[in-house]
Amino acid sequence: MNSVFGSDYREIEETTNGIVFNIEHFHVHDGEGIRTNVFLKGCNLHCPWCCNPESISPDPQIAFYKKFCTGCGKCQNICPQHCIEITGDGKSRTDRSRCIACGACEKVCPHGARELFGHRMNVAEVMEDVEKDSFYFMNSDGGMTLSGGETCLQPEFARALIEAAHRRYIPVALETAGAVRWENLWKVAELADEILFDLKTTKTEHFAQVGNIFLKKVLNNLHNLTVNGKIITVRCPIIPNFNDTAEHLENVAKIATDFGIKKIDLLPFHQFGRHKYEAIERAYCLKEYPEMEHSKVEAMADCLRKRGFQVSVGG
Ligand code: SF4
Ligand code: SF4
Known part of the structure; x- marks a missing residue:
């Protein structure tokens, strides 16, 4: 762990800050064991199925x-x-x-x-809340998960949070879609104990629908993380009539195999975030869209398991 030790760390923790839109306790899907999820605000993608639309704007x-x-x-x-x-x-x-x-x-x-x-919080304030769960982390091999939004859009803050967690012997999982400059991704990912890499889609033309960035760049970032020895779970949202196909599944399996990744999470599309679009007056084009059938996603998971992957559904 490349942490900053020394007498001045308190000052660093009190002066390094960012915008957090939620801190949720007792998650069990976002990394090992029991997790406390810290959600950073701001995202550079615009996935139409986003269940946290309040994460998209960087501002409160x-x-x-x-x-x-x-x-x-x-x-x-x-x-x-x-x-x-x-x-x-x-x-x-x-x-x-x-x-x-x-x-x-x-x-x-x-x-x-x-x-x-969205609240501006300094690192010390976030850690004061996260630390309350230290007992559960110790007894479940859990820890803090940085989520978003896109965590790597606040790279200094995210890195400082990981350093602060490590000073308290709390492991950290980092969630990212990897659609950022490598320098910013690595600034944060370098210190993370595990990476939850959101792979939105595996087709170039589909990727253009969720972000102004090329899929190739995202895959390069994923590859760079693996060659730098990071422990990675690939997380794939499964959206009806978009990527719930055998072709997509095959692509995911191929990417994971090529990059030596063993763990895959499949995240079925749901409508839990629907009410939040209305609350922040943001248009939601999937309002009437059917939720993803769990049985279909379980069947997809079984296909991957048969090929030797460790697969979980949900998260
Ligand atoms: S609407 Fe609410 S949040 Fe906005 S300026 Fe007025 S009091 Fe503040
Ligand atoms: S008018 Fe409505 S939103 Fe405003 S304080 Fe009363 S109940 Fe709350």
Whole structure:
């Protein structure tokens, strides 16, 4: 572990910061054992199936859950930007062009109708929360998982979080889609104990639908991680009528074999994030899309298992 030891590490942890949109405890799919997932905000891909749409913008943003709003007006009274009004249907409405994401309305809303996604946190603050689970990490070989968003878009912060975790003897899994410059990917991945590499699709023309980056570059990054000795799980979202095909499965198996990767996670498309699109007023083109049938994904997993891969479904 290439950690920064020394008397000044506290100052480093208190002065290095980034935007976090969630910290979730007791995950079991995102790395070994019991995990605490730290979600970093900001993503450079635009996968239409994203179940964390609040992760996409790099900036904090306010979400509004209309069904919980009673129109009490407390948010309107506190808003320093005067950008909230109570409309004719007895609900509040926010002029997002003037909102500065201060979070004041979230604090006063008595019904949980408002939620601020994204808080600037320093490394010490994140670790204070993560460390609460140290007992569970020790007893399950678990640890912290950095997720997103794209973790490597905040490379200094992500690296500092890994260093801080290692100072506390907490292992770290890093989730990334690898669609970033190698320098930034390696700045973070170098220290991670395991990598969860999200391989969105294996067809060049499909990849153009999720990002302004070439699949070839992503695969080069994946290859570079393997030649640098990183422990990698390839994670593949399985989307109906997009990549739920034998051809895709074959491509995944070939890439994993060529790169010496043994572990594959298949992530069936679901609709759990649907309500968040509405809450942040982001268009969602897969609103009516069918969820991926688990039996079909299990059959895909079995095909890979028969070829010697360690496969899990979900995550
Ligand atoms: S986050 Fe702040 S600026 Fe935005 S609507 Fe709420 S109170 Fe107003
Ligand atoms: S404080 Fe909450 S419940 Fe009251 S108007 Fe605002 S969003 Fe609605």
